[in-house]
Amino acid sequence: MTEFILNLIAWGGYIGIFILMTLENVFPPIPSEVIMGLGGMAVARGHMAMTPLLIWGTAGTTLGNLFWYAVGRWIGIERLKPFVDRHGRWLTMTWEDVERLNRFFHRHGGWVVFFFRFLPTFRTMISLPAGMAKMGMPRFLFATFVGSAIWNAVLAYAGLLMGSRFGALQDYVGPVAIGTSVVVIGAWAYRVVTWNRRVR
Known part of the structure; x- marks a missing residue:
């Protein structure tokens, strides 16, 4: 995967990013x-400039999230009810939970999308419920672009500071990603195991 990323960046530059x-x-x-x-490391080597790197990278992030937002708009909340009623245990939610989340998104969706841009895994997943709740597209795009720009800047400047030490970048990213995944899976497993008790 790393080799693929390096080759695409070398071939396409900012478009590759x-x-x-x-x-x-x-x-x-x-x-x-x-x-x-890696983009930040390219800046350190003089192969890229930071501002266009952040603009192109954040534009790509926003477009990718717009895909899941559109999927969510197409599905809508109403279509979920039979699925949630049937598989609520494994989703660890009831239809009442879905309705509460929908109301919450209508009130605080912009801030939720913004802050979730800083969380591994969830920063992409949050676009789906945003679309399902029919959050306004301008509001969604603004929250996504601004939050993503900040997060991408952190990553790019980390790469800039590390220079060509790609191994050091992997050393930081790997444990954080694994730790976050373990916490999320553990929380989900606990909710599944205690589901009957929660429903009662």
Whole structure:
């Protein structure tokens, strides 16, 4: 995967960054931490400039998230009810939970989308419920672009500071991603195990 990212950046420059960041948000296994980190390293070597790197990278992030937002708008909340009623245990939510989340998004959706841009995994997933709640597109795009720009800047400047030490970038990204995944899976497993008790 790293070799693929390096080759696409070398071939496409800023357009390569844009394509990778779009794909990263459609197919989450491609890590944005590595993409923007490598972009920052390219800045350190004089092969790129920071401002266009951030603009193209954030535009790609926004476009990728717009895909999931559109999917959510197409699905809508109403279509979920039979699925939630049938598989609520494994989703760890009831239809009442879905309705509460929908109301919450209508009140605080902009801030939720903004802050979730800083969370691994969830920064892409949050676009789906935003679309399902029919959050206004201008509001969604603004929150996504601003939050993503800040996060991408952190990653790119980390790459700039590390220079060519790609191994050091992986050393930081790997444990954080694994730790976050373990916490999320553990929380989900706990909710599944205690589901009957919660429903009663």
